[in-house]
Amino acid sequence: MTLPARPAHRIKAARRQRLISLAAFLILVGAWLFGYVNTRDSIAPSAASVLPGAVRIEPRGALFAGFDSAGALVGYAAASSAPGYGGPVTLLVGVNTDGAIIGVQVVTHRETPGFFRVLERDQYYEQFLGQTPGDNLTLGQGIDSVSGATLSAEAVAQSIRDALRTVAGQELGVSMPPDEIPVKFGAPEIVLIGLFIAGFFAHRTRHKQAKKWLRWGTLLTGMIALGFIYNKPFTVAHVTSFLAGYWPDWRTNLYWFLLLGGILFVTSAQGKNPYCSWFCPFGAVQECLGKLSGAKVYRPRRLNNLLNWLQRGLAFSAIFLGLAFRQPAAASYEPFGTLFDLTGSWPQWVLLVLVLLASLVIHRPFCNYLCPLDPVVGYIGEIRRWVKESRESWLKRRQARA
């Protein structure tokens, strides 16, 4: 199928837009390199903090041995990392000579601060104290999970298991079997696949009424399941983590791959955004509020350009900061978690209240003016268009030569 011819002023505007996109891309590459250089060698564990009673620390290969004031061995400390929601979570784990965990320190993490604090509040770490290589340290089996911060809890548990395995194997002569991580495929993954399939068919159907009902069905399912029950909406942190290379373990975070992969695949293959107006839970909440009060789309022509660039600027800043500071989750400003999990900083609460009140008057105000995901998905669509146009002009040139 050939693309429709565009008028000259549109071609000029598209060319300018591509130049700006290219500049934005180069700046993001710069931010990526800056973040990489500045976070690479920051881990030099302070082992004494996880070995109570140790006054002297000696490095032993990848481990640290701690000795008390009488020169007796207190135990060993090992650092280990595992992928969490926003990036790697690095822990330092202290183990005594009997193989029991005696200390845990979070050295670095890239999680949303409010959610990561939940682990501390729910005394999640306390469960690991006294555990030995023979105990079951798997989340949901020997270790209780934490509602609302499952990915962070899984990363912490995996880091501790790995560190304990290192100490047990290298210093205590106890071999811990490697983790048998089952592929986590449950209700959230099934719902997500179902929503993608429903969206795919709804896009193709020509029956307007069926399309309308399918859309409301996916929207409400997305709002209830992906929002209020599982709190797993798509955020800019997914995009930044993907770009930063912080990919989680596919077996424990299959949902992450399905969501991000599904959106990337459908947008680049079909050129249509399968998420925002189909099953975004926060968009659905705004739309439901708007339906109740009869909210209308409001996008004045005079302000259209300004609003477009403002939204793109917000998306660009979130990705730039996330890459430069290697903090994808911290730079993700959407108030999704504030609504669905009632967790957030005070500006996020103010933002949420403002958006919900505005939703009573304006159709989807957050999606239309502030959400960083629309420009991101639009950017993927733009790349798709470039590729298609380049391919067509190449084919034309080839035909002319022949």
Place this chain on the structure above:
Amino acid sequence: MAQTPSSTRLERIKHTLLLGFVGLCCLMIALTAALALTESQQQDGPQNPSYILSSPEQEQP
């Protein structure tokens, strides 16, 4: 359709309200990011760990 002075004024008020809303939201977004990034930077690395837990020191014999 020609615009009356009152409709123009109403339109201007609407624009101002919209820009005020978007501006206030942007301010909250900037504060959200600044707070989260500051907190993450303060609690990062072995010198400023975000969390330490250790069992009580064992008594020496």
